[in-house]
Amino acid sequence: MFEKFTPDARAVVVEASRDAQEVDATEITPLHILVALLRFPQSGAARVLTELGVSREDLAAEAGRVRRRGGITEADAEALQEFGIDVDLIIERIEQGYGPEALGGKPDRRSRRRHLPFADESKRTLQVCLAEVIDLGVRQLGSEHILLALAAQRGPAADVLARFDVDAPRLRQVLVSSDA
Numbered sequence: 001m002f003e004k005f006t007p008d009a010r011a012v013v014v015e016a017s018r019d020a021q022e023v024d025a026t027e028i029t030p031l032h033i034l035v036a037l038l039r040f041p042q043s044g045a046a047r048v049l050t051e052l053g054v055s056r057e058d059l060a061a062e063a064g065r066v067r068r069r070g071g072i073t074e075a076d077a078e079a080l081q082e083f084g085i086d087v088d089l090i091i092e093r094i095e096q097g098y099g100p101e102a103l104g105g106k107p108d109r110r111s112r113r114r115h116l117p118f119a120d121e122s123k124r125t126l127q128v129c130l131a132e133v134i135d136l137g138v139r140q141l142g143s144e145h146i147l148l149a150l151a152a153q154r155g156p157a158a159d160v161l162a163r164f165d166v167d168a169p170r171l172r173q174v175l176v177s178s179d180a
Contacts, residue, residue, distance in 0.1 A: 004133065006142040008043040012036045020116050023067070027119040030157035031071070034150055035063050037143055044144035048174050054164045062160045070103030073159035125149045125157075136175060144175060 002010060015036035020028045037045050038060045049056055066073050069091055072080075077087040094102050118126070128149040133141045150157045152168035161167065 008143045029119045034157040044142040045147040
């Protein structure tokens with residue numbers, strides 16, 4: 001599968017693995033892929049985000065907030081608030097007892113793994129990537145296609161993108177118009 005990946009898309013996958021290891025995750029999730037994607041300012045994904053007027057730094061900050069909350073997005077927190085559940089207060093209390101980033105993972109050098117598996121959601125994201133590349137009629141899978149697949153799948157990564165009005169139809173339109 002990875003033979004069709006551009007060098008920047010391969011770098012994103014490698015960086016996602018590193019990111020997951022840094023926070024002592026047991027698998028590579030779509031949120032790890034999104035965070036990794038945002039670290040490459042010269043990538044196809046960065047160009048698309050710039051064209052949409054979206055700051056990589058703002059996306060990274062929102063992804064960090066979602067990670068700190070253990071995957072609970074702003075939309076989830078707002079929905080829970082309607083039932084009187086204050087997610088930020090709960091997280092604050094958890095972090096008082098268990099330390100910073102207790103829900104989002106924390107570095108633990110002693111338990112580092114050499115290889116982390118992809119979460120099922122991440123595998124689906126990569127499958128969607130390949131399908132999008134075929135649908136778009138391009139030869140190589142770039143980081144911009146990973147971004148499109150992340151937006152097309154439900155979950156925290158797509159929710160982070162949606163907070164900035166980045167969704168699959170919009171991304172597809174940009175990719176088709178720019179022949180990316």
